[in-house]
Amino acid sequence: MRVESVRGMRDILPEEAVLWQRLEEGIRALFALYGYKEIRPPLVELAELFARGVGEATDIVHKEMYVFPDKKGQMLALRPEATASVVRAYIEHGLYAKGDLAKLYYIGPMFRYEKPQKGRQRQFHQYGVEALGSLDPALDAEVIDLAWHLMERVGLAREGLYLRLNSIGCREDRPAFREALRSYFSARKAELCGDCQRRLEENPLRILDCKEPQCQGAIAEAPKSLDYLCQKCRAHFEELLSFLQDLGLAYELDPRLVRGIDYYTRTVFELCSRELGAQDALLGGGRYDDLVELLGGPPTPGVGFAGGMERLVLVLSQHLTANPDAPDLDVYVVPIGDEGRRKALEVLARLRRAGVAADLEYVGRSLRKAMSVAARRARHALLLGPDELAQGALTLKDLASGESQTLSLAEFLADPRAFLSPLPSGEKGGGDPFPRKTG
Ligand code: AMP
Numbered sequence: 001m002r003v004e005s006v007r008g009m010r011d012i013l014p015e016e017a018v019l020w021q022r023l024e025e026g027i028r029a030l031f032a033l034y035g036y037k038e039i040r041p042p043l044v045e046l047a048e049l050f051a052r053g054v055g056e057a058t059d060i061v062h063k064e065m066y067v068f069p070d071k072k073g074q075m076l077a078l079r080p081e082a083t084a085s086v087v088r089a090y091i092e093h094g095l096y097a098k099g100d101l102a103k104l105y106y107i108g109p110m111f112r113y114e115k116p117q118k119g120r121q122r123q124f125h126q127y128g129v130e131a132l133g134s135l136d137p138a139l140d141a142e143v144i145d146l147a148w149h150l151m152e153r154v155g156l157a158r159e160g161l162y163l164r165l166n167s168i169g170c171r172e173d174r175p176a177f178r179e180a181l182r183s184y185f186s187a188r189k190a191e192l193c194g195d196c197q198r199r200l201e202e203n204p205l206r207i208l209d210c211k212e213p214q215c216q217g218a219i220a221e222a223p224k225s226l227d228y229l230c231q232k233c234r235a236h237f238e239e240l241l242s243f244l245q246d247l248g249l250a251y252e253l254d255p256r257l258v259r260g261i262d263y264y265t266r267t268v269f270e271l272c273s274r275e276l277g278a279q280d281a282l283l284g285g286g287r288y289d290d291l292v293e294l295l296g297g298p299p300t301p302g303v304g305f306a307g308g309m310e311r312l313v314l315v316l317s318q319h320l321t322a323n324p325d326a327p328d329l330d331v332y333v334v335p336i337g338d339e340g341r342r343k344a345l346e347v348l349a350r351l352r353r354a355g356v357a358a359d360l361e362y363v364g365r366s367l368r369k370a371m372s373v374a375a376r377r378a379r380h381a382l383l384l385g386p387d388e389l390a391q392g393a394l395t396l397k398d399l400a401s402g403e404s405q406t407l408s409l410a411e412f413l414a415d416p417r418a419f420l421s422p423l424p425s426g427e428k429g430g431g432d433p434f435p436r437k438t439g
Pocket of ligand 1 (some may be wrong): 283
């Protein structure tokens with residue numbers, strides 16, 4: 001019987017993985033430019049971490065989290081997001097003790113039992129940043145700038161994107177806003193879906209996240225968080241808006257945006273693509289000024305975002321003219337006869353140690369067939385036949401120009417790069433979304 005992959009969890013095959021590697025490399029480089037350092041928390045945490053951090057009443061925890069007991073009955077969870085993990089690690093390792101701003105980033109898989117569709121999977125990958133230790137609205141602006149900058153570097157035009165922005169206030173503002181929502185939605189309870197009727201009791205803010213068509217009418221006229229901000233939260237938000245104007249970063253105020261996670265305070269935002277259809281959010285984030293304290297650390301404000309790798313790959317692949325057939329090897333070694341075969345492995349080992357991407361004709365094809373494979377996969381073919389070996393030589397064929405030359409094996413191996421032409425630019429994947437630095 002054939003065993004298949006789990007629904008909502010997919011393989012990233014080599015062709016696509018090239019794009020992933022480049023994106024990850026570019027994301028790391030850009031995060032480093034803003035002073036973020038990588039943290040790699042485990043994929044498995046105590047389930048309680050997310051129940052407390054993300055919130056019991058959220059869809060993520062209530063419906064989508066993979067929870068299971070270990071052999072001692074301890075309830076564990078596959079992480080559905082990484083902010084709670086990063087904050088847990090920040091507290092556990094006393095990173096706050098350094099007294100400075102902690103700027104951390106991560107890239108890795110997350111797990112949510114959602115209904116799979118285009119741009120939505122059960123195992124997906126997020127890249128994200130967390131800046132812990134400052135209330136300054138300039139930091140919110142910097143995080144939003146980083147989000148925009150990332151999209152620019154990836155090569156997505158600003159016109160195809162928009163930033164949704166809102167402030168949902170602090171914990172002092174929350175009770176009044178929650179009460180306003182509760183009384184408003186109670187009056188329209190009959191219009192709400194079953195889930196929202198439950199949310200009405202547990203946390204009416206979560207009704208604003210609901211995607212059910214039947215709830216949209218009531219949601220559209222609901223009280224707005226901006227009308228419930230205290231003086232400080234209002235000033236924070238106004239300062240953020242003026243920073244964004246200074247930076248020339250566009251935003252659309254969206255009073256419905258609350259984001260489906262309980263830990264957010266004040267600023268919340270989503271950067272969306274106009275090309276993605278229903279699952280259009282490329283990344284989302286905001287402030288979480290109470291989360292560190294909630295998870296047992298000293299009161300420490302924080303701000304960050306998380307973006308979906310799959311969605312970035314989706315929009316990018318709509319723009320790239322992929323060329324999966326472009327060669328990715330410098331050299332394809334084609335041995336002829338037993339002697340050639342014996343020497344080939346040694347030549348290959350020396351080439352690779354010299355940093356030359358090389359592979360060997362292992363399948364035993366005829367010379368003609370081997371040369372056509374070489375032409376597809378490599379920039380050069382390196383022929384090792386009895387005639388060449390008798391003279392301590394090899395034949396190097398430039399597969400782009402078709403020219404061949406006979407070279408001394410010893411001289412060639414002493415400095416193979418000197419004899420090889422570079423792979424054509426725009427190799428595999430149709431060009432680098434993050435151009436590599438030259439020089
Ligand atoms: P969230 O952690 O829910 O704020 O999501 C942040 C970003 O992660 C979203 O904007 C998406 O780009 C991505 N994302 C969230 N859930 C999924 C999923 N199930 N599949 C693919 N990407 C996702």
